[in-house]
Amino acid sequence: MKRSGILSTGKLIKNLLIMTILLLLSTVFVNAKEPNDDKENKQILVDLYEKVIINDVNTMLKDIDNLKISLKKKDVNSSKELFSNLVKSWKKVETFYILGDLNEDFIDTPRYIDIFHNGNEDITEQLDLAIKSTDTIRIALFKNSTKSINALEYILFAKDIKKERINKIALTILNKIAFHTNEIKTEYLAQKTNFLKNLKKANAITINAIIQNTYKLKEWRVADVIGISKKFKDKADNSRAEYFLSKNSSNAIEAILITYKNILNNNSYEDYGDYLIKLTNGKEMQRLRVALNNSIALIKEIKDDDFINNKSAKELYENINTIHVILFVEMIEELSIHAKILDADGD
Numbered sequence: 001m002k003r004s005g006i007l008s009t010g011k012l013i014k015n016l017l018i019m020t021i022l023l024l025l026s027t028v029f030v031n032a033k034e035p036n037d038d039k040e041n042k043q044i045l046v047d048l049y050e051k052v053i054i055n056d057v058n059t060m061l062k063d064i065d066n067l068k069i070s071l072k073k074k075d076v077n078s079s080k081e082l083f084s085n086l087v088k089s090w091k092k093v094e095t096f097y098i099l100g101d102l103n104e105d106f107i108d109t110p111r112y113i114d115i116f117h118n119g120n121e122d123i124t125e126q127l128d129l130a131i132k133s134t135d136t137i138r139i140a141l142f143k144n145s146t147k148s149i150n151a152l153e154y155i156l157f158a159k160d161i162k163k164e165r166i167n168k169i170a171l172t173i174l175n176k177i178a179f180h181t182n183e184i185k186t187e188y189l190a191q192k193t194n195f196l197k198n199l200k201k202a203n204a205i206t207i208n209a210i211i212q213n214t215y216k217l218k219e220w221r222v223a224d225v226i227g228i229s230k231k232f233k234d235k236a237d238n239s240r241a242e243y244f245l246s247k248n249s250s251n252a253i254e255a256i257l258i259t260y261k262n263i264l265n266n267n268s269y270e271d272y273g274d275y276l277i278k279l280t281n282g283k284e285m286q287r288l289r290v291a292l293n294n295s296i297a298l299i300k301e302i303k304d305d306d307f308i309n310n311k312s313a314k315e316l317y318e319n320i321n322t323i324h325v326i327l328f329v330e331m332i333e334e335l336s337i338h339a340k341i342l343d344a345d346g347d
Contacts, residue, residue, distance in 0.1 A: 038199055044275050045202050049192055052096055052262050057185045060089035064178045071170050074162045083156050087248045090149060091255035095213050096263060099184060101205045102191040113180050115148045116242050117220055123151050131165060137172050147176040157246045210263060214324035221253055222317045225307045236308040247305040254299045265289045280334040284326050291322040
């Protein structure tokens with residue numbers, strides 16, 4: 001559903017940043033000749049679109065449906081377990097979200113679903129008021145933030161969903177998440193041809209999406225928690241973790257890492273990492289793959305979202321930081337050099 005109106009300052013800034021990065025990456029790819037031909041590159045992009053993007057959205061919709069059934073039955077334990085599945089599938093969709101680059105009306109959609117690090121409002125206070133209110137649930141939950149996955153976490157893990165109003169609030173939130181997810185799927189299906197019609201731009205959008213979430217992963221989800229970020233230096237606190245209330249923060253991180261693996265190091269099909277190896281000498285991508293596999297192994301060692309008492313957390317940060325540096329600095333530099341060499345050779 002198209003959203004019209006004047007762009008907010010935040011949206012304008014975000015648009016400018018995205019345009020700047022895309023311009024840089026488009027410049028990198030504009031002179032680069034694919035290792036074999038456009039057909040090979042296109043097939044890799046098709047596989048990414050279908051086997052990662054569309055597949056992850058479909059999984060999320062299934063997880064929503066399963067949780068909805070459990071909520072209607074007021075099954076507390078099952079609902080909490082199924083929420084973990086939803087967290088994982090949502091993080092996968094969010095990690096490789098390119099829809100805003102294909103249709104600017106969808107730039108802000110992830111923020112309607114997830115408010116982590118977006119604003120400073122206390123949704124728990126607002127949700128408590130919504131529970132006590134005699135207003136209809138639609139009116140009580142008038143803000144987007146109170147219909148987010150973060151709001152759903154609070155309702156499921158801090159309240160009793162067997163109580164009628166609380167159960168209806170949980171279902172209302174989940175239905176709104178489902179609405180946004182269905183919008184995302186519909187638009188992705190509509191934008192597939194548009195994505196593939198210009199391979200240079202598609203490559204720029206792809207690598208931009210891969211890059212932009214690595215900083216958030218290493219700083220917001222790990223460094224802030226274990227007290228090694230500039231903002232929280234020596235002030236470790238597990239409660240800063242993304243889903244600390246439900247103890248799903250490590251699950252979220254693992255889902256993000258698995259998404260990167262599906263994009264850059266998947267053994268079942270030729271992935272984007274294989275493509276980047278052909279465009280470079282391959283050393284940095286191989287180093288990234290080692291760090292990625294290390295990170296997936298390390299996050300499994302963090303139990304019950306206790307990051308600060310687990311020595312693996314610091315090592316996890318270091319490996320994720322390696323991924324970030326390789327993508328944000330080394331890979332872009334290698335691709336730029338490759339493009340300049342091809343241009344100089346007249347190819």
